[in-house]
Amino acid sequence: EGLIEFYDSFKDMFEFFCKNTTIHGTIRLVCSDSNKMKTAFWTLLLLASFGMLYWQFALMFSQYWAYPVVLTMSMHSEPKMFPAITICNLDPYRFELVSEHLVRLDQMAEESIAFLYGINTSVSLFHMNEKNVQVKDLSSIGNLSRSNFKLSQNFSLLRMSDHSNKSGKKYSKVGFRLCNATGGNCFYKTYSSGMDAILEWYRFHYMNIMSQLPVIINISDHEEQIEDMVYSCQYDGEPCRPSDYVHFHHPVFGSCYTFNSKGTDSFWTATKPGIPYGLSLILRAEQKDHIPLLSTVAGVKVMIHNHNQTPFLEHEGFDIRPGIATTIGIQQDEVNRLGGNYGKCTTNGNDVNVKLLYNNSYTLQACLHSCFQHIMVRKCGCGYYYYPLPPGAEYCNYNKHPAWGHCFYQLYNRLRNHHLNCFDQCPKPCRESLYKVSAGTAKWPSVKSQDWIRQALRHQNGYNSTSNRLDIAKVTIFYQQLNYKSVNESPLLSENLLLSSMGSQWSLWFGSSVLSVVEMFELLIDTLVLSLLFCYQRFRSKKT
Secondary structure, X not given: OOOOOOOOOHHHHHHHHHHHOOOOOOHHHHHOOOOHHXXXXXXXXXXXXXXXXXXXXXXXXXXXXXXXXXXXXXXXXOOEEOOEEEEEOOOOOOEHHHHHHHHHHHHHHHHHHHHHHOXXXXXXXXXXXXXXXXXXXXXXXXXXXXXXXXXXXXXXXXXXXXEEOOOOOEEOOEEEXXXXXXXXXXXXXXXXXXXXXHHHXXXXXXXXXXXXXXXXXXXXXXXXXXXHOEEEEEEOOEEOOHHHEEEEEEOOOEXXXXXXXXXXXXXXXXXXXXXXXXXXEEEEOXXXXXXXXXXXXXXXXXXXXXXXXXXXXXXXXXEEOOOEEEEEEEEEEEEEOOOHHHOOEEOOOOOOOOOOOOOOOOOHHHHHHHHHHHHHHHHHOOEOOOOOOOOOOOEOOOOOOOOHHHHHHHHHHHHHOOOOOHHHHOOEEOEXXXXXXXXXXXXXXXXOOHHHHXXXXXXXXXOOOOOOOOOEEEEEEEEOOOEEEEEEEEEOOOHHHHHHHHHHHHHHHHOOOHHHHHHHXXXXXXXXXXXXXXXXXXXXXXXX
16 A cells, blocks of 8 residues: 555546546546536536547548648759660561462452442552562471461451431441350450451451460561661760661561660660750651551651650550651659558569569569460460460460460450450559650651752661652651659658647647646556455455
């Protein structure tokens, strides 16, 4: 009893608490004990205050556990690395290994166009002056053109019956029929535009032909060099070096080069904004008509993207028109996401359930393509030709997998409509750089200057124009300003702010502090100890 002060009754303990606590209003329960109306009033008032306090606490905790974020925007100005630039000549190559199949496909395309529109086109129009790309060191594979592969006649282009739109005008659709393995489930892949239908039909057969090529094929030593596509390259007034670009071949967009792909060379550090300090290119922009039904655009494809990132040219980028000087100003934005409980994002893709099929850094498109390819291999038994293959898989062709087209187009529609779980499995990167572009164009070269410009290119680069049409283009890519905008996510309600808000509510309803909460805990402990003592005394008295 020298260490612990005991009370004779619960009433004494409660009176002591009400008279000495720092919680406002409790003393009125003792001072007005002779007036039962006031006692009841203050009791109800204290209980209502407690109820309002904990109702506010519940609202704050529900908001905190929702993990809302607030966006803060800041501007930074500092020298930074120039982005990676990918250019493609929009001129895919005819491989010698499958050249016979491609010639036959062109003939089938001519027959389909004649059937649909009554246009007679000659074979020479489709592959005039083509130069097949030969791949050496593949003698063990043999001649794939004489293999057992045969173009299927089961996917003929058809004109659907006429339909009427809201205005009463009749229109027809063009497409081709796809069926499952048993033939019991079929649908028509149709387009309102016959041009789109022909291009998609051609791409479908083209993928089956190209699946005959080896998965890993190196054609860098067997096709044109960068000097045949890029007549002039300068960055910040200095000529580009051979180490500044990497080459790859795209089955649709042709020969491609990526400048500053790694982003580690100080040569590409941007220290000044403006056109003179950017990347200036003079490009050959004329098609050689290798596969005209696969690529119908003449010009150059350009994409601005981050370093160590796979350029998905079918989803992004823009075309440079021949005979035009294009200036492209870029402005960088940086987005930093919190991740964790505040949102779904990944730092480097290691925590994503999808195994990436690309060797570059994680991007949302790379994850979606990898996810779709894994599902494609699992559901259809083979892989989509335009995406990398998982280990042990093979590309689709309708000689081995007759129903793969039916399976692919249904899966792709489900992906496009967000019915596949790829969008749930593939989060956005937690840190991402976005590039806004603005472009301006002018005719180039002008009428009075085109003669000497062509002569200069002819002497320096061996340039030779065999037609009257414009076949060169100039493009300049530069930073408009070195300022970049950073958008950062931060918690709307952090732990410190939550405690501060709780303290504010406690002070509002009771005018007290943290020590008042300790006093309430002390009251509970005293009540428990006193209850145990009274029970012990009653037990001893009964035993006696």
